Amino acid sequence: MNTAKSTSSTSSTLPSVLVIAGFDPSGGAGVLADTKTIHANGGYAACVISAITVQNTQGVKTVDPIDAVTFQAQLSTLAEDMVFDAIKIGMLASLEQVQIVSEFLKTHNLKVVLDPVLISSSGQELLPANAIPAFIEQLIPKATLLTPNRPEADFLAKKINRPVTHWNQVHRAQIAATLSHLNCANLLLKGGHSETANQGVAEDWLFSWEDPNVECFRSPWLKVQHNHGTGCTLASAIATQLAFGHSVSKAVELGKRYLSQALAHADQNQPNYHPLPAGKTRHGSLHHFFN
Numbered sequence: 001m002n003t004a005k006s007t008s009s010t011s012s013t014l015p016s017v018l019v020i021a022g023f024d025p026s027g028g029a030g031v032l033a034d035t036k037t038i039h040a041n042g043g044y045a046a047c048v049i050s051a052i053t054v055q056n057t058q059g060v061k062t063v064d065p066i067d068a069v070t071f072q073a074q075l076s077t078l079a080e081d082m083v084f085d086a087i088k089i090g091m092l093a094s095l096e097q098v099q100i101v102s103e104f105l106k107t108h109n110l111k112v113v114l115d116p117v118l119i120s121s122s123g124q125e126l127l128p129a130n131a132i133p134a135f136i137e138q139l140i141p142k143a144t145l146l147t148p149n150r151p152e153a154d155f156l157a158k159k160i161n162r163p164v165t166h167w168n169q170v171h172r173a174q175i176a177a178t179l180s181h182l183n184c185a186n187l188l189l190k191g192g193h194s195e196t197a198n199q200g201v202a203e204d205w206l207f208s209w210e211d212p213n214v215e216c217f218r219s220p221w222l223k224v225q226h227n228h229g230t231g232c233t234l235a236s237a238i239a240t241q242l243a244f245g246h247s248v249s250k251a252v253e254l255g256k257r258y259l260s261q262a263l264a265h266a267d268q269n270q271p272n273y274h275p276l277p278a279g280k281t282r283h284g285s286l287h288h289f290f291n
């Protein structure tokens with residue numbers, strides 16, 4: 001049992017989270033990380049696969065998008081059978097997928113955590129360039145919470161010609177204007193790339209379009225080798241806490257607490273690996289079921 005498990009559900013059913021994400025066969029990121037996270041946090045995960053990636057702990061080799069018909073069929077078949085409390089959207093792999101999800105959200109009133117998975121940490125493009133305008137115009141306005149890292153936040157702000165000089169409290173008026181142009185209700189800026197990372201602190205900033213109070217979530221900066229799927233894990237943990245009925249702020253606090261533990265236990269809980277080829281590095285999965 002992990003400490004992040006919530007007990008606030010008032011129903012006897014499991015809070016259910018619909019995941020839309022890619023398949024990472026190594027289990028570090030994508031639907032496998034999402035599923036582990038959601039179950040570890042006391043929820044139930046059902047998954048729509050957006051792409052089959054070929055990758056291992058050394059990087060992504062190829063990305064094969066699921067065709068629009070199969071993608072749509074996965075989504076509608078699940079939705080006609082199960083009632084979801086929240087949806088976590090990770091990697092999307094085509095313009096058609098962005099449009100299908102946008103249409104789906106018009107008719108399903110769900111808490112939406114949107115993780116803008118644009119490029120993998122190993123540099124592979126995950127969302128094609130022709131899908132970016134629809135992603136910004138159709139999906140971001142439907143999100144309860146957008147969870148970019150710093151490069152993703154900068155990328156999105158620049159795309160709408162509203163660059164942000166510093167993502168912090170001092171520049172909150174500028175950030176609020178950017179969020180309003182993005183039509184983004186809440187944005188959690190993940191601190192992995194922030195200036196404080198070098199000083200031993202991970203700072204995540206929660207900005208709301210309408211609420212001038214910027215919240216900062218601080219946790220010790222953990223220097224962890226096996227950190228693949230960190231973004232997926234945080235977004236899924238937050239989505240599960242939203243499914244339990246928590247506010248955005250509380251869900252972020254609980255999600256971050258879970259992520260810190262999953263990271264802290266990662267390096268000591270890895271499968272066996274072959275020795276690395278010369279010049280290669282390896283980033284394995286977090287440990288989602290810590291004690």
Ligand code: PLP
Pocket residue numbers: 021022023024029030031053055060090091117120121227228229230231232233
């Ligand atoms: N989803 C999939 C299927 C991926 O392959 C990746 C990166 O390789 C990601 C998401 C993003 O992973 P992270 O959470 O480490 O940013």
